[in-house]
Amino acid sequence: MLLELSPDQEMLRQTTARFLADHVPSDVLRRLRADDAGFDRGYWAEGAGLGWTSLLVDERHGGGSVSGTGLVDLTVIAHEFGAAAAPGPLVVTNVVAAALSAAASADSAAAHEEVLAGLLSGETIAAWCPPPAAGGTGEIVGTADGDDIVLTGVARPVEAAGQADCFLLTARLPEGRTQLLVPAGTPGVSVEPLRSVDLTRRLGLVRLDAARLPRAAAVVGEPGTADETDEWLRQLALVIVCAETTGAMQAAFDLTVRWAFERYSFGRPLASYQALKHRFADMKSWLEATHALADAAAAAVAAGTPDAAELASAAKAFSGDYGGELAQDCVQMHGGIGVTFEHDLHLYLRRITLDRALYGTPADHRLRVADAFEHSKERA
Amino acid sequence: MLLELSPDQEMLRQTTARFLADHVPSDVLRRLRADDAGFDRGYWAEGAGLGWTSLLVDERHGGGSVSGTGLVDLTVIAHEFGAAAAPGPLVVTNVVAAALSAAASADSAAAHEEVLAGLLSGETIAAWCPPPAAGGTGEIVGTADGDDIVLTGVARPVEAAGQADCFLLTARLPEGRTQLLVPAGTPGVSVEPLRSVDLTRRLGLVRLDAARLPRAAAVVGEPGTADETDEWLRQLALVIVCAETTGAMQAAFDLTVRWAFERYSFGRPLASYQALKHRFADMKSWLEATHALADAAAAAVAAGTPDAAELASAAKAFSGDYGGELAQDCVQMHGGIGVTFEHDLHLYLRRITLDRALYGTPADHRLRVADAFEHSKERA
């Protein structure tokens, strides 16, 4: 997270942090593992009132940022989500809201204003089905049948698939890859739940089995242009996820530093052992580097600079690998207590581990970085 | 190296260790960087008298082991070579001697007994040109012309190429891949020196440009059977190199432990700092694991067990990677002095670094291990 927030950003951060501390403290999170949805819709609607879903939406459609750069504002919220291991479909609703807002601004899909309004109010949950280029697997093919489109295929993993009222997905249509908004209740659409390492975040496999829907209502944006939009949405998702991972890393680190001061062994606090001190120093360097890279990626994606894709992938690769190592080092510092269900540490470890896998693993993103790097080097 | 040597092995070890300490102490090694050969032929002949080249040679041909397992005896010498960063073509002369001895035993190449005798006395230097499967690059093709064979191709890197009186190489002949002994003076044979990270060990590229030699004198072993022999020689080379790396690791480690006790910082010996103590503990675990794996590989290759190839590759991969890390950690413990030319540490770092690259890098050998492992798993 940025070292210096504007007063408005700081207020946004504090409001969200307090709300999460009040509504989803760690004992609530532990109970939510048994909850089918992993979160309460009332909680989500209240959070939406705090701005959780409006920052990537144009003011004309009811959204708005606090700093002028909504994506950076959103990273502040995502950071607090990570720091609280908070439940809720933050990434996917914001990605869908961004897509619908952009499409509505282009005047091509006024039909989705109602969904967009629902996302803003928190009453509607939308799930984004990441295409393979964004770390999803499976492909969806659509055929035209009169005024309808008939979709077949699968997408996984999809965050909040079982809770979503509608899905934003990309299908290969005769006119090219096109984004579509698919109501969850559409006949032929089904969701198979996946198991995950996270306690509260639910994922699913979305299956479309000759699901038929009216073209006019379904298409988002210009047909055949999904490649470009997908890339933009992918970068948005990466930025939000990286901010969340950073928050979870920060919380795990802070928790473990406190432990090291308070826990005594052989008459001395753990924090006095040089071997552990040096590992804390390493962790601190990874943590600050993750903050820095995540912020650099957010700024680049928000500004649409040429290095945005490379920085977003670098941030995802770095936070995924070093986030995992940091969280595991925190476990090691705690000893056995750190892997018990009653301890809070695994809440962050889980979040970091799931985030690492979503929208491309570190290995996937290292390849993207290598491609981008080779390409930019050849051009230079 | 084995924890328990037989009295004969211990005497072999001590004799070699003392000889090396007397003849090639570190200031001599430093001076040898300017020596074209990297070693003195008189030194080599004296060493051969101590048994350096006879352990893989059958008694019938003038060789013999001290323990009944010559390869294991040879690892004792190789370990001392590593521990002294000693010069001399230990790997290649022994590989060639083993090949000639085996061939002579099979009664197919009595013509090479003179060369073998020269290797045993140390008066002859032979270089082995490892085929691509053993980490070499380049290929050699031979055509038949009457009673002659005409060879064209290159081999690199070849240890002691510039110093060798003859080369053992594998050429693709019409009747299949065949091992040949090629005198260095043969017209059409030339050596281009390579630069290397080692101070005393010289490598070269051997080029054969329509080099013509009489078939009867050249062929080693049964024509067309080189694949099998190459694999055996490859394993021998790996075992010797791993033992040498282990010796160099041991010497670098011992040197650095002593330094840690003697060097004071902030009024305390380095050895009293927990962060450093823990790194010494890690190093010790890598060092002992390298000893263990190198010994396991030597025993397996000597016995020709089915896991010999996998163990030899595992030992090479492990000693290459962890040897490098150990040596670099030793440098770090020393600080700037550890990378000066006047210090001894780089002698071991160099030897480990060169050994790591010869006869297959760790990455090459991990692939071999993966192949062997998958294969053995599928059979199970």
Added chain:
Amino acid sequence: MTSEQEPRPGSAVSAAELAADRDLDSFRRRARAFIRENLRAIEPEERFGLMRPKLSDEEELAAVAREREVQRLFYDHGFAGLCFPEEYHGRGLTPAHQRVFNEEIVGYEYPGRLQAPTFSPCAAVLLECGTEQQKRRHLPRILRGEEIWMQFLSEPSGGSDVAGALTTAVREGDEWVLNGSKIWTTGAWWSDWALCLARTNWDVPKHRGLTVFILPLRAEGVELHRIEMLNGLKDFCQEFLTDVRVPDSDRVGEVDGGWTVGTRWLFHERMLHNSPFVTMPLGTGYSGTNPAMLVDVARAAGTLDNPRSRDLIGEARVLDLAREALAGRIATGIRSGRMPDQSAAIGRLFTGVAATRVTTIAFELAGATAAAWAEGDGTLAEIGNDFLMRQVSCIGGGTTEMARNVISERVLGMPREAAFDRDRPFRDVPRGARNRL
């Protein structure tokens, strides 16, 4: 009950056969025949002990019961306690015999739950430090699978500092009254006895005020709580001791001399995988991911032919071969005296670090599916949870940090860490906010 009335070891076998066991080859033949006839062959997958919640409580209890049966079979056929003295119903054979048996049992069921900590460290400690009466009472029963023991060593306050025990024993006449809490006992809920380290003197430095007791797990005042791990595993327990009364005859070693016992205790704990008292198929005793699984994982992920996958698989296999070779070297070295006893910590360190790396490699190979999987994902399922549990390999059985201390200080002889609990009465040692009971 005296040992006279008890069943004799090897009663199912002729005296001549037992006598022939001295010869290793003949012992091997007899062991092989026994194993093939009596024990169930297991699948390769069962051999590696990933720390996953695999069994229901009922299944777990059934498994324990079967293991007690198998141990009894060992006893009746003269394969229990090969290196225990005959006077305690062991066989009085050599470590080489145990090694032969461990070689032969590879691929077959074995009573794994009864080996550690029952045979080592508990039985080993009893044998070394127990009274004659204690040995005659417990060792034969342990050898027959009738007693499963726990070690009451770690405490919630203690972490790596086992000698900093806060559990207190106060003498009342011929009895001792114990109060406190112990933790990280694996399977205490189906076990019988415990070896318990307690503080009997708070007015001396910590190592000089400890005493060891024998404790029945079902004694009054022992309250047992099963700890849930993050992956749902409930193998570990915590015990709360409230006025538990133990007769002085169940004391092991001298009053306040518990650390003399404790030193041997920790030695036997570290020697586990090389102990002559432990039956364990050769090459097991490693709780990490089986490298053999990695080939299946990469295949399921569709990347088995990718050079990066093969590099990772090769790396894991190399680590596994190194771990195995190193264990052999250390065992040989300690046996011959060429390496100090404390060298066992080298193997512990290497194994812990290698296991976390192999677990991470499995996680890498599984790709995104590691973190979110469908029931039908086969070998890819649960790998994410293995990753969450990864550090257990570097924590359980003494942390890798403690191993590094031991290696640097006891093996390499480097100066010991400053400790603020060495030369002052234990009650004055700083304990910090998190070390209260």
Added chain:
Amino acid sequence: MTSEQEPRPGSAVSAAELAADRDLDSFRRRARAFIRENLRAIEPEERFGLMRPKLSDEEELAAVAREREVQRLFYDHGFAGLCFPEEYHGRGLTPAHQRVFNEEIVGYEYPGRLQAPTFSPCAAVLLECGTEQQKRRHLPRILRGEEIWMQFLSEPSGGSDVAGALTTAVREGDEWVLNGSKIWTTGAWWSDWALCLARTNWDVPKHRGLTVFILPLRAEGVELHRIEMLNGLKDFCQEFLTDVRVPDSDRVGEVDGGWTVGTRWLFHERMLHNSPFVTMPLGTGYSGTNPAMLVDVARAAGTLDNPRSRDLIGEARVLDLAREALAGRIATGIRSGRMPDQSAAIGRLFTGVAATRVTTIAFELAGATAAAWAEGDGTLAEIGNDFLMRQVSCIGGGTTEMARNVISERVLGMPREAAFDRDRPFRDVPRGARNRL
């Protein structure tokens, strides 16, 4: 000589132009024009400073001469000492100006040998701690490229313990007599002056008996020895001081108050890459392998399309981007006070570790050729020697171990290491066999 007689900064430019420099945009335009007109554009390969012996002594001296020229050009055009006060012939501008200049100079030659340690820490220390006379005498000359400074800090006995200096200064009237040895001065053989930390009192704890002096490198009694590194590099020097006499007017700070100066000295040393006093193209100041080279290495090795190679290249590039982003974050944080000054150690640690990793990746990608190469192997040549020198990134400019100490103790506030040299007279501090002079 007084500053009145000296050439004025910016003499080649009109006063109006200089005045317009306050505005950042206008400054940027002027800087860009100056740079394109006067400086040589460099190849991307030249931008990364691999520690290889590239130049002969003659070439090195020519390069130093050219850098002095360039620095003088800076001075004459008003680009030298942007953040130094005008009274010492600096420009009195802001750190933002230095940053703009550092952005604009990317891709062009710059006087790199004159920046560290001359501008930071030496000139920065003089500015903060020097007398008015010292500042007026030296700072303008430094800004004009006439004086190149060294730091006489490390000693052969000292390692990371710079305050444990054994070099002694004894007062004789108005002079000080220095004896001892300093080491790791880069390029002392073509330099002019040194800032020297010396012990003036052996009877107080070490930090309280130090004093800082200004020393001409060509003074009588200074014997200079060039150290050969394992790869043949002879940039570093060691100096032997024998009865070197320095007037008391060349003392910096109080007698025995050298550690007050030393603390700022070390701060400026760590701030190097973020210092407002240093001209350095943005993104340089990193002595490791250039990740851009890796693509060429993999291509030359024939494995550019191998997924494992691409994974390694991606890893290196990610580390490099992280290093850059982190440097920016730390600079911002320290500037705004959100991070303590000591946070510079975080960047130092990360950079060192990342650099060794990137060097190792180059070595991996080069395969067997890394260790034995032909003259014609192009980019694959010498990579083995880079690997041998790998740790320099974690040693030079303060080891990563010291950085870890600083981060844990000064940034995270963890308890400091026990030191046996803190509260006793320095002459009684244990020094060990290897710390004698």
